[in-house]
Amino acid sequence: MQDDRELLTEQENIDQGTSEGGQAESGDRRKFLTRVGWGSLAGFLAINSLAFLRFFYPRVLFEAPSQFKVGFPADYPPGAVNSQYQREFGTWIIRLQDGSFFAMESKCTHLGCTPSWMESQKKFKCPCHGSGYYISGLNFEGPAPRPMDRFKISIAEDGQLLVDKTIKYPGVPGKESNEVYPQSLLKV
């Protein structure tokens, strides 16, 4: 008995609601609220997936810094390739016969393997598919499409050589980088 009464009152409440607002308006309101509800959920999920995407881009990297010092010019004999910084920084410090320096990225322009400097043959040789480069980085054999890229090298305040990997001189197909980028050479 008691239960029936409660049900009845509930039904009355609903009836009153509709008679007050009118059938059409309450239908509109319901539709509107449904849209707001699903809309907010969709918006929430959309923003969340953006955040999820952003999550994959770390803010702090525990990688080698992009600017680093590599000792004093006097440490380097002319006409030699220094591979000491290849492992950690992916960079060779090269001093040409005329005494000028440049820094080159240790990365094959074919598919990105690390070539090695072959002192006896005076060339860089890539172990992956056999690309070969002269000391200047100009490619002359194998599938590499262009010379290897260079980084900016300068003298720091304390007189040491400073490599800046954020400034890059990309090799241009068939061109000698010494000529395309005179600014990549450091005369001491």
Added chain:
Amino acid sequence: MKNLTDITDKVKKNLIWKSIFRRDYRNTVRDRAMAVFGNVFLHLHPVQVRESAVKLRFTWGMGGITFFAFIILVITGVVLMFYYHPSVDQAYTDIKDLEFQVPYGVILRNLHRWGAHFMVIVVMIHMFRVFMTGSYKAPRQFNWGIGVFLLVLTFLLSFTGYLTPWDQLGFWAITVGTNMGAATPLLGYQGPFSELLHITPYNDVRFALLGGAQVAGNALLRSYIWHCVAIPLVATILMLVHFWRVRKDGGISKPQK
């Protein structure tokens, strides 16, 4: 004989047994059907199949064999995880440890490795047979679509797993693979329009895949997580849908007379 019935009675006529199986099983058509309907795993499969569907020369059983390979890979993969650390210092030596010291490590690793090659091959054969039998046609277009995702996921599983030993093969495969990402238009820093859009090695798709600008520790960890957790999870869900849809699309297609 008397004793045996006593034992079966003891095992079956109690609350625990009944709570698990709920009903008695008599080997009738109805009970066999109920056993399939009532089982969460089996009900993905049609209760009855056409005679033609079990003919090997029509399906080659390749979808089922792909699933079998996947199960083997999940089991052996989970066991391998007990001895493997996804870190640059340990990954390679852990693999050596598995090969030379861990009891049954060699067979475990080889089961996983060969199983992986096997799965890639049979999934392609499965797709080939679905194509050649015209089974992608209505009403099975949707399941073909699911299949395309499963194919890609199978390749990605193979690719991400390849890096985990942190050997020369894996390292250079990931180097080359992510460089392809870097050369992709609009996504990579070496692709067309990258300068226009300010795409650098530090904000492109390669960076997200590697978790950095170099193939290093983060790349190994990411590859490992994709390989061991994320992709198998998605693939499992898609496989459930795939099997369910085979049932809902009226069972396996049948040969034309």
